[in-house]
Amino acid sequence: MDWSDRHCRYFWRGLSHHARVYTEMITTGALVHGDADRHLAFDADEHPLALQLGGSEPDALARCAEMAEQYGYDEVNLNCGCPSDRVQVGRFGACLMNEPATVAAAVNAMRRATQLPVTVKHRIGVDDSEDWPFLKNFVGTVAASGCTTFIVHARKAWLKGLSPKENREVPPLTYEYVYRLKQDMPQLTIVINGGIKTLEECAQHLQQVDGVMLGREAYENPWLLAGVDAALFGVEGPVATREAALRRMRPYIEFALKRGAPMGAITRHLLGLYRGQPGGRAFRRVLSEGVHKPGANWALLEKALLEVTREKEPVAQLNVAAAEGCFGAARGSESAQWRPH
Numbered sequence: 001m002d003w004s005d006r007h008c009r010y011f012w013r014g015l016s017h018h019a020r021v022y023t024e025m026i027t028t029g030a031l032v033h034g035d036a037d038r039h040l041a042f043d044a045d046e047h048p049l050a051l052q053l054g055g056s057e058p059d060a061l062a063r064c065a066e067m068a069e070q071y072g073y074d075e076v077n078l079n080c081g082c083p084s085d086r087v088q089v090g091r092f093g094a095c096l097m098n099e100p101a102t103v104a105a106a107v108n109a110m111r112r113a114t115q116l117p118v119t120v121k122h123r124i125g126v127d128d129s130e131d132w133p134f135l136k137n138f139v140g141t142v143a144a145s146g147c148t149t150f151i152v153h154a155r156k157a158w159l160k161g162l163s164p165k166e167n168r169e170v171p172p173l174t175y176e177y178v179y180r181l182k183q184d185m186p187q188l189t190i191v192i193n194g195g196i197k198t199l200e201e202c203a204q205h206l207q208q209v210d211g212v213m214l215g216r217e218a219y220e221n222p223w224l225l226a227g228v229d230a231a232l233f234g235v236e237g238p239v240a241t242r243e244a245a246l247r248r249m250r251p252y253i254e255f256a257l258k259r260g261a262p263m264g265a266i267t268r269h270l271l272g273l274y275r276g277q278p279g280g281r282a283f284r285r286v287l288s289e290g291v292h293k294p295g296a297n298w299a300l301l302e303k304a305l306l307e308v309t310r311e312k313e314p315v316a317q318l319n320v321a322a323a324e325g326c327f328g329a330a331r332g333s334e335s336a337q338w339r340p341h
Helices: 006-013 028-032 036-040 058-071 085-089 093-098 100-113 131-143 175-184 199-205 216-220 222-233 242-247 250-258 263-267 280-290 298-312
Strands: 021-027 049-054 075-080 118-126 149-157 189-193 211-213
Touching (some): 006 021, 021 028, 028 036, 075 093, 093 100, 093 118, 118 131, 131 175, 216 222, 222 242, 250 298, 280 298
Parallel strands (some): 075 118, 189 211
16 A cells, blocks of 8 residues: 555556556545545556455445446456554455455455456465465355455465564465465466565466566566566567666656646655666665755656766766756656556
């Protein structure tokens, strides 16, 4: 939540044409009783795109699945893996793994409401559950409702005693249980998640299961996604350099700023682009220090790129004119390729 928003997803899509992108988890209450358009609107270039929902009431989830189809999503996903206290109070997320019949009823209602694929994301267990029997029963019960795709975070969720951050790191990874799901239920599409950091690891997992989901690594090291199309789909990726990926964002950023989006809401997703690269620290510093100044716009990104160039080519004669007026009014018109949804 609060990470894979539409700005982040548009950036990711510029790195891979073929990877499926998921929204942040959005609660049914936010859609049924709140500003649905603010949560659901997206750019057409984000496809293929899945809406991830948090909730437990079949009627509300069915209504939200219907809305997902109306907005043009490609999949609707029910989150049964989030372990936060706030989510537990609302009776959704990982605590739903203790109620497989409830999840099955919810999936059944969602499938009746939409033609979109309905998928479930979950953990391998919760608290002191008997690991494999618990997992097999949960997946089997939900599969009986017609769900055929399960995205499995290969860790238990501890609902008491661990923070959400600790729940992503402390419980051990047990990939073997995810592999076993595929072996025991070959008719299902099984996607593995948790602790995966390289495309080589992705390829190894794909020898056992049908798909791989990247979470934190995709966010913290987004350039990893630039290799996905070639390594996993066998086609050329959309960009060859980090700078090209960043410059692709210019018309999007200029359009978003004109619509009132804060610059920081966009650039926060770009901070990891040069992670581990010469100039990466300077790139992050320029963005972090300048993004909150009045009038911050695309030229701030030009200034950050110059800092990267300085460290890569310290003796080059640099043209700093592009950085002038980086806090002035937005310049340039929308690209003809920019198609707001």
